[in-house]
Amino acid sequence: MVAEEEALTCKTSLPSQVDGVPLSALRTGEEGVIAELTGGHSLCSRMVSLGLTPGASVTVLQNFGRGPLIVRVRDTRVALGRGEAGKVLVRRTE
Amino acid sequence: MSENRAISKRIALPVVQERPVLVALAGQPNVGKSTLFNLLTGLHQHVGNWPGKTVERKEGTLTWKGTTYRLVDLPGTYSLTANSLEELIAREFIIRERPDVVIAVVDAATLERSLYLVAELLPLPAPVVVALNMMDVAQQEGIQVEPEVLQAALGVPVVPMSAVRGVGVQELLETVERMARGELPYTPRFPQIRPDHQQVLDSIGERIAGYVPSPYPDEWVALKLLEGDPEITAMMRSALPPERWDEVHAILRAHDDAQVAVASGRYEWIGRMVRAAVTRPRVGQIGLTERLDRWVTHPILGLFILAGIFGLVFWLTYTLGAPLQNLLETYVVGALAEWVGGLPLPAWLSGLLADGVIGGAGAVLTFLPILVFFFAALAFLEDVGYMARAAYVMDNFMHLIGLHGKSFLPLFLGFGCNVPAVLGTRVIESRRARLLTILLAPLVPCTARMAIIIFLAPAFFGAAAPLVSWGLVLLSLTVLALTGIVLNRVLFGGRRSAFIMELPLYHLPNWRTIGLSVWQRSLSFVRKAGTVIVVISAIIWALSTFPGGSTEESFLGQLGRWLEPAGRLIGMDWRLTVALLSSFVAKENSIATLGVLFHTGEEGLAETLAATYPIATALAFLVVQVLFIPCVAAVGAIRQETASWRWTLFSFALLLGISFLAGGATFHIARWLGG
Numbered sequence: 001m002v003a004e005e006e007a008l009t010c011k012t013s014l015p016s017q018v019d020g021v022p023l024s025a026l027r028t029g030e031e032g033v034i035a036e037l038t039g040g041h042s043l044c045s046r047m048v049s050l051g052l053t054p055g056a057s058v059t060v061l062q063n064f065g066r067g068p069l070i071v072r073v074r075d076t077r078v079a080l081g082r083g084e085a086g087k088v089l090v091r092r093t094e
Numbered sequence: 095m096s097e098n099r100a101i102s103k104r105i106a107l108p109v110v111q112e113r114p115v116l117v118a119l120a121g122q123p124n125v126g127k128s129t130l131f132n133l134l135t136g137l138h139q140h141v142g143n144w145p146g147k148t149v150e151r152k153e154g155t156l157t158w159k160g161t162t163y164r165l166v167d168l169p170g171t172y173s174l175t176a177n178s179l180e181e182l183i184a185r186e187f188i189i190r191e192r193p194d195v196v197i198a199v200v201d202a203a204t205l206e207r208s209l210y211l212v213a214e215l216l217p218l219p220a221p222v223v224v225a226l227n228m229m230d231v232a233q234q235e236g237i238q239v240e241p242e243v244l245q246a247a248l249g250v251p252v253v254p255m256s257a258v259r260g261v262g263v264q265e266l267l268e269t270v271e272r273m274a275r276g277e278l279p280y281t282p283r284f285p286q287i288r289p290d291h292q293q294v295l296d297s298i299g300e301r302i303a304g305y306v307p308s309p310y311p312d313e314w315v316a317l318k319l320l321e322g323d324p325e326i327t328a329m330m331r332s333a334l335p336p337e338r339w340d341e342v343h344a345i346l347r348a349h350d351d352a353q354v355a356v357a358s359g360r361y362e363w364i365g366r367m368v369r370a371a372v373t374r375p376r377v378g379q380i381g382l383t384e385r386l387d388r389w390v391t392h393p394i395l396g397l398f399i400l401a402g403i404f405g406l407v408f409w410l411t412y413t414l415g416a417p418l419q420n421l422l423e424t425y426v427v428g429a430l431a432e433w434v435g436g437l438p439l440p441a442w443l444s445g446l447l448a449d450g451v452i453g454g455a456g457a458v459l460t461f462l463p464i465l466v467f468f469f470a471a472l473a474f475l476e477d478v479g480y481m482a483r484a485a486y487v488m489d490n491f492m493h494l495i496g497l498h499g500k501s502f503l504p505l506f507l508g509f510g511c512n513v514p515a516v517l518g519t520r521v522i523e524s525r526r527a528r529l530l531t532i533l534l535a536p537l538v539p540c541t542a543r544m545a546i547i548i549f550l551a552p553a554f555f556g557a558a559a560p561l562v563s564w565g566l567v568l569l570s571l572t573v574l575a576l577t578g579i580v581l582n583r584v585l586f587g588g589r590r591s592a593f594i595m596e597l598p599l600y601h602l603p604n605w606r607t608i609g610l611s612v613w614q615r616s617l618s619f620v621r622k623a624g625t626v627i628v629v630i631s632a633i634i635w636a637l638s639t640f641p642g643g644s645t646e647e648s649f650l651g652q653l654g655r656w657l658e659p660a661g662r663l664i665g666m667d668w669r670l671t672v673a674l675l676s677s678f679v680a681k682e683n684s685i686a687t688l689g690v691l692f693h694t695g696e697e698g699l700a701e702t703l704a705a706t707y708p709i710a711t712a713l714a715f716l717v718v719q720v721l722f723i724p725c726v727a728a729v730g731a732i733r734q735e736t737a738s739w740r741w742t743l744f745s746f747a748l749l750l751g752i753s754f755l756a757g758g759a760t761f762h763i764a765r766w767l768g769g
Binding site: 079 | 172173175177203204205206207210321322353354357358361383384387391393482485486489490493498499523592593594595596597598
């Protein structure tokens with residue numbers, strides 16, 4: 001049962017939309033719109049409750065290329081590990 | 095699921111007539127919920143655990159205009175999907191206890207995020223009053239929120255307020271009172287699922303109708319099934335006839351993206367509310383928080399700041415606490431023991447009271463001043479918002495030992511006392527990370543262990559004592575890191591739980607919140623000292639006194655001699671072995687025990703020891719002492735928090751093994767080097 005739950009992901013987008021880059025690839029100061037969450041079920045659940053949903057715009061406040069990142073989403077500063085940030089796909093906005 | 099039922103059964107209280115109005119306080123972390131709770135209930139609060147759970151439960155009473163209110167502070171959670179025990183507890187309470195009113199605390203400065211919980215609360219069967227908190231902060235940030243517009247848009251009462259400044263509290267209570275009496279219009283607008291999933295939701299709703307166990311609302315259950323909520327899924331799987339369940343399950347599997355559709359529906363609803371009620375701040379405005387964070391969360395500078403701040407915490411703690419500790423030792427514990435010794439009591443009773451109870455529990459209590467200052471400093475750092483940053487900059491290091499940043503605070507608390515460290519692991523969501531943190535916590539040298547080092551090191555090592563002391567601290571932290579790496583590999587296959595956390599805005603400290611936090615942490619320490627430690631101290635005293643009246647011939651002495659062959663392996667005679675055993679009651683007992691065994695008392699003890707033992711033995715003894723099993727209070731805390739004797743015994747055996755190996759290695763290497 002547990003294995004089954006973990007196997008579920010929360011992939012959301014239509015195949016045509018998948019052209020995002022991982023959030024962890026955005027440099028400090030860059031902005032993007034979340035295209036897709038690719039993590040497991042419980043990770044996604046925690047992400048959405050902190051405001052990270054497809055369509056939300058995010059600003060990277062800090063990314064030193066290694067270690068955790070800080071992003072701003074829906075007026076909240078959220079710290080997330082590099083691994084977790086890699087599971088959020090975003091489209092850059094200029 | 096079985097857990098689920100257990101909660102409900104025990105929470106259900108008999109309904110008495112004229113029962114006080116039951117009010118639940120809900121809110122996300124960092125929205126000022128605790129401040130409001132403290133403001134409303136003051137010291138009329140009771141802190142305990144949710145039945146059978148290791149989640150803290152705060153409850154308080156309040157009398158206002160002749161009516162008594164029972165206020166239950168629900169755990170602070172971002173949502174109500176059963177991701178964590180906290181979320182489960184919060185929603186089970188509302189569904190099963192049906193509070194007369196739920197106060198939903200939201201932060202006016204981060205309305206978009208903090209309304210998410212409101213979106214989850216509205217479909218539950220209890221009326222919601224929104225406390226629009228932090229209006230002052232929002233104003234400073236240039237955000238203008240119009241409460242009346244928000245109220246009209248939500249369809250539920252909205253009360254603007256600032257709990258920190260005590261503004262709006264009367265209005266809130268008045269609204270709660272009128273709501274409880276049913277005098278206010280209540281027409282909530284519910285969030286809808288994203289339109290492309292409405293049909294799926296309906297088809298699930300049709301299939302489960304009539305099968306949903308009471309008291310769960312049908313529509314809510316359908317929504318939670320779509321969200322993939324593990325508890326509700328398990329509940330419906332057993333509630334539905336098998337073929338029905340297969341149908342529902344097939345629909346769910348075909349729509350495993352529905353979780354995000356549900357969440358997006360809530361954010362769309364929130365977007366409408368926010369657009370109606372909020373005048374946005376000027377874009378590009380950089381607040382104080384972001385300016386400070388450029389330094390404080392910087393991967394290198396941030397570490398220096400962290401080291402500086404924590405150095406200051408230790409310095410303050412010991413500079414202010416140590417003199418008070420000495421006063422307490424001399425004028426309270428010492429005087430009390432002397433007074434008891436002078437009473438016309440049978441010798442065994444006066445010995446039991448003076449040496450057993452006062453000597454054991456009293457010695458533990460003398461650590462209180464140091465702990466109070468330490469807890470106050472940490473509560474201050476927590477309250478102003480720094481602790482989340484400390485977790486963030488430590489995340490890289492914590493990764494190395496299979497943990498993430500959130501484990502840093504509880505481990506750091508361990509420098510004060512291992513007991514609050516173990517209790518403090520409650521902030522960690524995943525059970526795996528929490529267990530690992532609990533297992534590692536006793537390897538942080540607490541104030542009592544430091545006291546032993548500070549007492550013994552100068553006698554043995556003279557001018558090199560500070561160096562040796564630092565070396566011992568460094569050693570225990572290195573052992574902690576290595577143990578973390580190994581345990582994570584062996585027990586958990588190297589997996590690591592997700593690190594996501596909010597970095598709250600920095601804000602001015604609220605002295606009330608800090609004071610209450612210090613009060614509660616100290617109280618739980620004193621309670622432990624007052625119960626477990628008194629009993630065990632008395633037992634150890636008896637073991638070291640009977641039969642025969644001298645420690646050499648006592649049961650403890652006999653045990654020490656029996657264990658001597660093992661002690662010899664790490665360079666220790668029976669006296670040092672007994673001293674180690676007695677440190678199980680309270681670490682600093684080692685010193686008192688040695689004083690008894692050498693008939694010197696504490697004054698001449700250091701010199702006597704230095705003359706008796708070679709350096710290699712002394713070093714091995716100190717190494718074992720810092721790595722040894724923690725005191726009985728900490729073991730009790732480990733048992734309580736892991737809720738398992740198996741893990742408690744595992745921790746016990748682990749530390750015993752580690753300290754024995756490290757002690758042996760130290761002894762033999764030091765002797766080989768000529769010590």
